[in-house]
Amino acid sequence: MTATAMLVDGPGTAAELLLVDVHVLDPRTGIEARHDVRVRAGVVAELAEPGGLECDAREEVLAGEGRLTLVPAFFDPHVHLRTPGQEHKEDLQSGTRAAAAGGYAGVIAMPNTDPVIDSAPLLRSLRDSAAREAHVSVGFLGAITRGLQGEQLTEMAELREQGALGFTDDGRPVQSAGMLRKALQYQRLCGGVIALHEEDRTLSRGGAMHEGALSAALGIAGIPTVAESTMVARDAELAGYEDARVHFQHLSCTASVDAVAAAKARGWRVSAEVSPHHLLLTEEAVRGLDTRMKMHPPLATESDRRSLVEGLRAGTIDCVATDHAPHAREEKEVPFEQAPMGTTGLETAFAALYTELVLGGVIPLELLVARMSAGAALFGLPAPLIAPGEPANLALLDLDAEWTAGEHGWESRSENCCFAGRRLRGRVLATICAGALVHRDRSLALIGAG
Numbered sequence: 001m002t003a004t005a006m007l008v009d010g011p012g013t014a015a016e017l018l019l020v021d022v023h024v025l026d027p028r029t030g031i032e033a034r035h036d037v038r039v040r041a042g043v044v045a046e047l048a049e050p051g052g053l054e055c056d057a058r059e060e061v062l063a064g065e066g067r068l069t070l071v072p073a074f075f076d077p078h079v080h081l082r083t084p085g086q087e088h089k090e091d092l093q094s095g096t097r098a099a100a101a102g103g104y105a106g107v108i109a110m111p112n113t114d115p116v117i118d119s120a121p122l123l124r125s126l127r128d129s130a131a132r133e134a135h136v137s138v139g140f141l142g143a144i145t146r147g148l149q150g151e152q153l154t155e156m157a158e159l160r161e162q163g164a165l166g167f168t169d170d171g172r173p174v175q176s177a178g179m180l181r182k183a184l185q186y187q188r189l190c191g192g193v194i195a196l197h198e199e200d201r202t203l204s205r206g207g208a209m210h211e212g213a214l215s216a217a218l219g220i221a222g223i224p225t226v227a228e229s230t231m232v233a234r235d236a237e238l239a240g241y242e243d244a245r246v247h248f249q250h251l252s253c254t255a256s257v258d259a260v261a262a263a264k265a266r267g268w269r270v271s272a273e274v275s276p277h278h279l280l281l282t283e284e285a286v287r288g289l290d291t292r293m294k295m296h297p298p299l300a301t302e303s304d305r306r307s308l309v310e311g312l313r314a315g316t317i318d319c320v321a322t323d324h325a326p327h328a329r330e331e332k333e334v335p336f337e338q339a340p341m342g343t344t345g346l347e348t349a350f351a352a353l354y355t356e357l358v359l360g361g362v363i364p365l366e367l368l369v370a371r372m373s374a375g376a377a378l379f380g381l382p383a384p385l386i387a388p389g390e391p392a393n394l395a396l397l398d399l400d401a402e403w404t405a406g407e408h409g410w411e412s413r414s415e416n417c418c419f420a421g422r423r424l425r426g427r428v429l430a431t432i433c434a435g436a437l438v439h440r441d442r443s444l445a446l447i448g449a450g
């Protein structure tokens with residue numbers, strides 16, 4: 001199966017669209033100018049100077065008025081769509097609607113569902129469901145070990161043949177170095193990426209927040225950052241030793257960023273992601289015991305947060321991934337220590353990062369846009385480009401729009417978003433996936449056909 005075929009497109013039909021006078025910003029082609037853009041038959045058909053494209057009677061027109069910004073759609077290599085088995089939290093439709101609302105044209109779903117996606121027939125039926133129900137393109141990872149139990153490897157080659165982009169036991173670490181080593185040896189034979197949730201459970205020991213002065217003051221069991229960073233260092237070295245390809249999920253602290261930098265400097269084939277919440281929040285957010293702020297790995301210190309931002313800026317961290325982790329209201333409305341880990345993130349990622357990091361003068365917009373779609377290439381998929389003949393995966397942004405996260409509810413079935421109630425700048429007005437208009441904000445008027 002080709003890499004592109006491993007991504008399942010939903011049933012959306014390609015539209016005929018004319019985007020008039022939009023500010024096109026594509027960090028990979030280097031375009032940064034006002035253009036008219038024609039989308040037809042699933043691809044970017046034409047680019048021209050404003051006023052350069054005549055509107056065809058069949059086309060829907062999106063007016064950019066020289067004010068709206070068109071970027072390559074975002075790609076999230078780490079989401080939990082919760083299906084099969086936990087559809088009260090999320091499913092393929094609601095999760096991919098949330099993705100579309102966030103400007104994403106593609107996501108990669110984690111296999112820690114019920115049952116776990118640890119066999120080819122399970123993956124096949126999930127891919128069939130995605131082809132019927134998904135609003136954006138969806139790729140899947142299979143489990144590394146059966147049932148995420150850490151004891152027996154899955155049939156990795158069969159999962160690959162069935163379209164797995166790679167493997168992960170996310171939600172859990174691969175605690176045994178010997179087990180991971182075997183997985184890396186198979187990975188070299190069958191391809192795909194091994195994505196790792198790094199947590200030494202003999203160190204995290206059921207903790208509920210970052211270990212430090214605040215956890216001591218609150219009387220909550222802490223998780224030390226070394227629970228993550230020692231595993232990143234161990235597994236980077238294993239990847240180097242086996243010449244295998246490893247991706248580190250949701251980095252949260254300085255020592256992990258340093259370990260990834262050291263691994264890259266040695267030429268080991270590693271990559272890494274960071275979440276919007278780890279880039280923007282610290283353990284201080286936990287002080288009020290709001291369970292939306294409880295996630296794994298836990299929010300750490302301000303100096304960890306700064307290291308993550310610098311890692312993303314410098315490219316030590318390759319991409320942004322939301323680790324969108326929906327939970328039902330009643331599951332989160334319990335005392336902090338009992339609440340499940342995770343925050344939703346697809347619908348707020350761009351605006352939250354744009355507001356704090358771009359408007360805050362920390363990183364430029366083109367870098368944020370690049371890092372928000374870099375996850376595709378890490379998993380062997382083509383990077384989205386705004387160029388004639390390329391698949392039309394596009395996000396139309398209003399960078400001036402101000403909104404409050406959650407004010408109109410959520411597309412996700414769950415509302416456990418750590419940014420809920422925040423005043424944000426920058427809004428995704430439309431998302432185009434493989435030429436289909438999969439999201440249109442209520443504020444965006446289509447100027448009819450023709």
Ligand SMILES: [Zn+2]
Nearest residue numbers: 170171197296
């Ligand atoms: Zn995880």
Ligand SMILES: [Zn+2]
Nearest residue numbers: 110170171323
């Ligand atoms: Zn996760």
